[in-house]
Amino acid sequence: TQLLEQSPQFLSIQEGENLTVYCNSSSVFSSLQWYRQEPGEGPVLLVTVVTGGEVKKLKRLTFQFGDARKDSSLHITAAQPGDTGLYLCAGLINAGKSTFGDGTTLTVKP
Amino acid sequence: SQTIHQWPATLVQPVGSPLSLECTVEGTSNPNLYWYRQAAGRGLQLLFYSVGIGQISSEVPQNLSASRPQDRQFILSSKKLLLSDSGFYLCAWSLGSTITQYFGPGTRLTVL
DSSP states (O other): OOSOEEEOSEEEEETTOOEEEEEEOSSOOSOEEEEEEOTTSOOEEEEEEOSTTOEEEETTEEEEEOTTSSEEEEEESSOOGGGOEEEEEEEEEETTEEEEOOOEEEEEEO | OOEEEEEOSEEEEOTTOOEEEEEEEESOSSOEEEEEEEOTTSOEEEEEEEEETTEEEEOSOOSOEEEEEETTEEEEEESSOOGGGOEEEEEEEEOTTOOOOEEOOOEEEEEO
């Protein structure tokens, strides 16, 4: 059973466009993380959200944690080719252990 | 600063052969350690995690095993590889109950 569902699975856009990807669950998480992974490398942490309704910004990336702490979104403004990668969300299950979604593969074309 | 190493970076093995992948962490003590497997372009499946030397939790039944002979060393093994063992294997570490995990560069395993 996949606890975290990410959508869309694939997204291909032109440079300069905006986009939003989603991470949804029927379970409540005490915290949720977003990672970005480039081919052949390990995932790199982008952000951690812990409070329902929380919004965090990282340059052109905006992350939101749902009020009920069951879902999250990542919005990218004016996407650039360097944003290309696999975006993964992960929810904390218990101390030290997380579950990952299947990710959204983003391609930004110049 | 902390660093995490994995080797080898790539590996091609025949079906039925043994496997040993190694992960080491530097610059921290008593980390939680994790082994994940990732199919191409997909999410991470947790295989094993360890909160201390000799303490291993297995998440899914499979053809693999893990060991932690030293505080900062985590080894993934198999006695006989299957075709389905092919994938990208990632090691990660975290500290205590903190949720941030730091990933190694991964090992690409192809079983032929």
